[in-house]
Amino acid sequence: MSDLFPPFIPDPEEPRRRRFRPIPLRLLVPNVITLLALCLGLTAIRMAIESRLDIAVFAILLAAVLDAADGRVARMLKGTSRFGAELDSLSDFVNFGVAPALLLYTFILDEMKSLGWIAAMVYAIAAALRLARFNVMLDDPERPDWQKNYFVGMAAPAGALTVLLPIYLHFIVWPVSEVAAPVVAIYTVFIGLLMVSRIPTFSGKTLGQRVARDMVLPLFVLVVLVAALLVSFTFHVLAIITLVYLVSLPFGVIRYRALDRAHSEQVAATAGVPEEKAELGDQ
Template sequence: METLFPPFDPDDDNVRRPRLRQVRQIPIRMILPNLITLLGLCAGLTAIRMSIEGRYGEAIGMIVLAAVLDAIDGRVARLLRSTSRFGAELDSLADFVNFGVAPAMMLYVWILDGARSFGWIAALIFAICAALRLARFNVSIDGPKPDWHANFFTGIPAPAGALVVLLPLYLDKLEVPVGVATLPIVLVYTIVIGLFMVSSLPTWSGKKFGSRVPRDAVLPLFVVVVVVAALLLSYPWHVLAAGAILYLAALPFGWRLWHRYAEAERRASENSPSP
């Protein structure tokens, strides 16, 4: 009679032994850009908390920090050759929170809640426009484009939109006596900046600016960066307000430069011999 449970022989070659699971090691260069993105996301979420607590100076500082980290993570990924689809998706989700939700919540807590439902609708429009702008950017990067298109964005980018939409708050902290921090103006201004983000307005990107720095300009560049950082820390409201105003004033020049490039490309295509 056969036994139901035959004895186990560890030396039996017929016994299938479980294979040890090999742990796949990931280089640190693949993780570093995502860590920078997550630090930016933490800054954006902290900005929301500080806005609720009424600490607008610290909240804006967190959004500025998130913008700096957002400018760094992509360049670090390209420098380390660690770009990935996961990193791109994570960056878009972080940008939506940092530059869509956080500024909208800050404006609503600061002044838009005085308009009740209309103020909340304005905040929603800005946040939704930021999400749509990021989704459009993710789709557009896959299509073939001329080289000069890399110098431009379509619409105001999300980080710039977040810092520009807070201009009334900067001016209010500076106590500028022009009445720009009134509720109706802030409500309309918030919606307009949101629509600019999803518009087809070409804006200068600056992606290729500074990719190559002349040797003689390295030390002056260091000095300029230190001076700007010192001014931002010493006079944050002045620097942020001036930067937002200059950015808005530069939009027509970006539009004009875009059409100049487009006209040059059209003339080149007309003058090129047909095959």
């Protein structure tokens, strides 16, 4: 019987095949940053369950900082990948969709029972829809370059830090009681609607690429000042930034429409279309 099934003896001269191709380190670094942000988002959920609101807010804030860093690091190291983009979207949904919704529910929305839970779900679902639309728009080849400076709707990290405004006020102005639960629920749904809306918001992706030489030292001082204020007066600074951001949204819309009008006129002039026809087409 041994002759029927002779043992296989590999050729010692044959080079050993590699089952897996080595992955460059530059591709791993951005994904590690994304995973660290995901860990912070999951920690925020745990802190929300344990009613440790301040630590939960800090975790979401640090997750937003890491989320802003991983994309820039990926572009600097030329380590962008489809896997990294998908991982970033899943991480953003947990960090800026699920975690803030659960945090607000355990904070005050649970006073409204099912209505409070519905408000939290509306926000979380809006975050998921906003991220899905963002991924689709990345593949749009006809999108002008200037539109890359704007998001369609409020970005997920900005929405997460903005929707937590009632918690900031709770720590610095007045304790939020159950009477304010309906107001918080309406505000939560409002931020969710802003995330899925078509309102253009400034992305800030082009900031920091080039800095004038005479502005380097003042920029360092400004960064240190903001960091010191954020550490010493965290909720005060977050509340002020949130209010300023909400007030600045209409100005972003006005700027976007002006750029869009100028782009339409430039396209019409390039194509040889009379300006009157171009304006009629816009109407």
